[in-house]
Amino acid sequence: MQVEKRVIYHLWAFACSKFISSFGNNVYGFGISLYILTATGSAIGFAVNLICNTLPRAILAPFAGTFADRLSKKKMVLFSQGGAALIVTSLLTFTYIHNLNMYAIYTATTLLSLCSTFNSVTLTSAITQLFDQERIQKAMAFQQASISLSTIGGPILGGALFGLVSMKTFLFIYISSYVVSILLQSTMNFSLYRNQPHTKPSSLYTSLIEGLQYVRHNQTLFNLFLVSLLINFFAVALAIGLPYMAVERLDIQPEHFGIIEGTFACGMLLASVYFSVRKTSRNPLRLTKWGIIIASFLMALTTLPLVFSLSYLANVSYYIIIGLFYGISISLINTPLGVLLQNVIEEGVKGRVFGIMEMMAQGLSPLGMMTYGLALDKIGALWSIIPSSLFMIGFTLLLLNRKRIRTNPIEPSSATKA
Structure with missing residues (x-):
């Protein structure tokens, strides 16, 4: 009964802490993005800030996953969030001494990305230690x-x-x-459903290699990671293109955007x-594949207001x-x-696998941000976004086709089957 009450508390504390921290992050991120624009x-300045946000993720995510498997997940979550709060406190102090400038914003974005990487990878790998199997989908739905x-x-x-x-x-x-958020997460028991004790590989290098081998030996899992890599590259077109089209080209007001x-x-x-429910x-x-295809089609449709002259209300x-x-x-x-x-995914390698997935998902994003930042300024949104949506559909159908999935299924972990 005590465990049952504890896991219910986890659901609400987990959801509330995510809402509060995400709300603050979204208000800050929205303000910074419009300030840069x-x-x-130019879309280039916006793209540089996004590169500062994604490049540390791509580089550090595997290391964050390795530490998540070796160290206390609770301490990593709390220290990473505390570090983020300290960084923004330093930026706030800087604005009282000097005027806010692009170099300070880019530096803060880079450091915040570092903290966010350790926090997100660790928290994701801790889901099965906070919740039992029957509540995993509910917990992830609550988180989403x-x-x-907060994003609304x-x-x-x-x-x-x-x-x-100001x-x-x-x-x-x-x-x-x-x-x-830190205060809420400090009350959660990150070992409530631990399936196995901490394992400490002989070296950081060995631990990283074990995570890579785990992914590489399952073809469907490996294909999913490739899809993440390619989709995140092409989806950057919308991440940069939408504010550029709406604010710069169509003159949509900040509050309406x-x-x-x-x-x-x-x-x-x-x-x-x-x-x-x-x-x-x-x-x-199958749901994932069709979700990508639908998202790609909708991404292409965002360019229509540039083709057809519509009223301000119609565009919004x-x-x-x-x-x-x-x-x-x-x-x-x-x-x-x-x-x-x-x-x-086996409990002992979850941090490393999710870290590798984060790395692959973000791997081509910095290149994509610079590429699309230049492309939007040089060839426009129409010829940047529509080809990208077509490539997303093509790679998804190739890597997640029915034959590949049926031939190489993902097997449940031993912990789950137990």
């Missing part, structure tokens, strides 16, 4: 719902505040949210509620509808795949 007037709610409110609040208050307010919101970004999360929230899918890879309404369905498609990708991986 208005200060530079919390992130979605964050950009809306950020858009409303931008231009009315960047110091955005920094203070970030710091406050992370402090509260905040609503547009919020609708992406609305779609994810609706799908998360659905996954929180339904049983685990029998064929999660159109992007709101696209955002809603795009968010649903993202949940069709993330939730079934996340539950599958939690159930099939």
Whole structure:
């Protein structure tokens, strides 16, 4: 009974801490993004900041996963979030001494990305230690719902505040949210459902190699990682292209663009509620494949307002509808795949596998950000985004076709079967 009460508490503490920290992060991120766009007037400055956010993830994710398998997950989660709060506190202090500039923003973004990498990889690998098998999908759906709610409110609040208050307010919101999140996560027992004790490989190098071999020996798992690598490269076109099209080309106001970004999360929230009450899918890879295809098609449709002259209201309404369905498609990708991986990856290598997955997902993103930042300025959004969506569909159909999945199924881990 005590364990049952504890895991229920975990569900709510986990969801609330994710909501609070994500809310602060979204308000801060939205404010910083618009500050860069208005200060530079170019997609390149925005792309550089995104590179500072993704490059540390690509480099450090495998090491974060290795430490997650070797050290206390709770301490890593708390220290990484505390480090992020300290970094933004330093940036806030800097703004009182000097004027906020691009170099300070890029430095803070890089350091925050480092902390976020250790936090996200460790927390993801700890899911099966916080929750029993029957509640894994519910926990991940709660997490997605919390992130979605914060993504709805964050950009809306950020858009409303931008231009009315200084960047110091955005920094203070970030710091406050992370402090509260740390307090909540400190009350959680990260060993409630530990299936095996900590293992300490002889060296960091050996541990990394074991994680790589685990992935390489399962062809379908390896194909999923390749899909993540390629999809994240091509999807950068929308990450950079949407604010560029909406704010720079169509002159959509910041507060309205905040609503547009919020609708992406609305779609994810609706799908998360659905996954929180339904049983685990029998064929999660099929859902993932079709989720990518739908997302790719919707990505291409975002360019239509550049082709057809529409009114301001029509442009905003159109992007709101696209955002809603795009968010649903993202949940069709993330939730079934996340539950599958939690159930099939061995407990002792989870940190390393998720770290490798993070590395591969982010591996080509920095190159993609610089490429698409230049492409948007040189050849425009139409010829940058539409070919990217077609390539996403092609690679997904190639790597996740029915024959490959049927020939190389992902087997459940021994811990799950037990």
